[in-house]
Amino acid sequence: MKGLMISAPSSGTGKTTVMLGLLRALSEDGVAVQPFKSGPDYIDPAFHHIACGRPSFNLDDWAMGPALWQAISAQARGADLCVAEGSMGLFDSVATRGQQGFGSSAETAQAMGWPVVLVIDVGGQAQSAAATALGFKTYNPDLPFAGVIFNRVASPRHERLARLGMERAGLPVLGVLPRRGDLTLPERHLGLIQAVEHPDLDAAIAGYANFLREHVDMAALRAAADGQPLPTDPPALPRPPAQRIAIARDAAFSFTYPHLLEGWQAGGAEILPFSPLADEAPHPDADIVWLPGGYPELHAGKLAAAATFRDGLRRHAETRPVHGECGGYMALGEALIDKSGARHRMAGLLGLVTSYEKRKFHLGYRRAVLRSNMPGFAPGTALRGHEFHYSSILEQPDPPMAEVRDADGNLVPETGSHRGHVSGTFFHLITQEEDA
Structure with missing residues (x-):
């Protein structure tokens, strides 16, 4: 091609x-x-x-x-x-x-x-x-x-x-x-x-x-274009973590790698989008709820007022998995502090408190070995991803989700966390690590 x-x-x-x-x-x-x-x-x-x-x-x-x-x-x-x-x-x-x-x-x-x-x-x-x-x-x-x-x-x-x-x-x-x-x-x-x-x-x-x-x-x-032949019998894209996936999709939550969504749909999953900013609850028949990264720090007040979204998320989390990445992880926490220092109530499904007022640049590849279940992955699974945000963690009282290292193998403090059926990470998932 x-x-x-x-x-x-x-x-x-x-x-x-x-x-x-x-x-x-x-x-x-x-x-x-x-x-x-x-x-x-x-x-x-x-x-x-x-x-x-x-x-x-x-x-x-x-x-x-x-x-x-x-x-x-x-x-x-x-x-x-x-x-x-x-x-x-x-x-x-x-x-x-x-x-x-x-x-x-x-x-x-x-x-x-x-x-x-x-x-x-x-x-x-x-x-x-x-x-x-x-x-x-x-x-x-x-x-x-x-x-x-x-x-x-x-x-x-x-x-x-x-x-x-x-x-x-x-x-x-x-x-x-x-x-x-x-x-x-x-x-x-x-x-x-x-x-x-x-x-x-x-x-x-x-x-x-x-x-x-x-x-x-x-x-x-x-x-000037040139290239190598395409693979004749390529492997499948990543499989979906569940059959019915409710995924947040609006200006606050939109950062998902395209190959994951394509793989989930190719694997037969039903994608059920909903908008937290429009105060929509996840579909009641969803098997899991997935909150991608995005810009919750720019919409914290609106998310704090979204009672229908928050109540629907809590009902789902009583019996079924909820996972958040980066901005989605922040939204699952107890509170988010915006750039002016105002504290906004989030979903409260995790004890996480983050601050965009106390900004610090977090950027780089991540290799994570799971300590607990994450939708689609068992404990001990090695994942590859990437972290990119400015928000800082003020409180993270829940058990760590994974042991997380940067590209050079150094431990990083953003381990993610979990409580009950709820989990979250600051890194954006790219793929499960392949066997050597």
């Missing part, structure tokens, strides 16, 4: 804008394009889906073993072309090897055979950009390299000078994007705002597509 990896020397260079415009432009040209995201990101795939109409999936060689990798790459069946968006800089990764690798976008591109399109912000430089691009091309000579797209070009003279540098380095220039202030997507503390919150996302993406058509050689870009 031929594809391309859209990457950059660092974050903030404009690769997401390029990615979304490219997905939409290709789709409008009749190309069935399959999007992917390299690394542990649950916000960008929703933007990809809206841009091209196909669900986007994460590929992550630190967290994922060969079986899950094959199952996810097989989602490209029926597509004409794959386009993947990298995370951070092209070679950025962790220091300790995971299930297959270190988690860099370069590893994803090399494993899939997708040539790299390097998006370079040339603001404040000209010929010097070629030295950066040449360094990225030669850092790993085995990595396929398609060429570069200049971003934030100030003038025709600026373009001419930057092109001279690339000609000297022998690197193809696939596009030149003039500087435009309206091409920046709004962000908040965990990155981009969610796709469902963008005031007019479809029109914005259509604008990106038109912009790319004007300034990128689309034919050369497509001609």
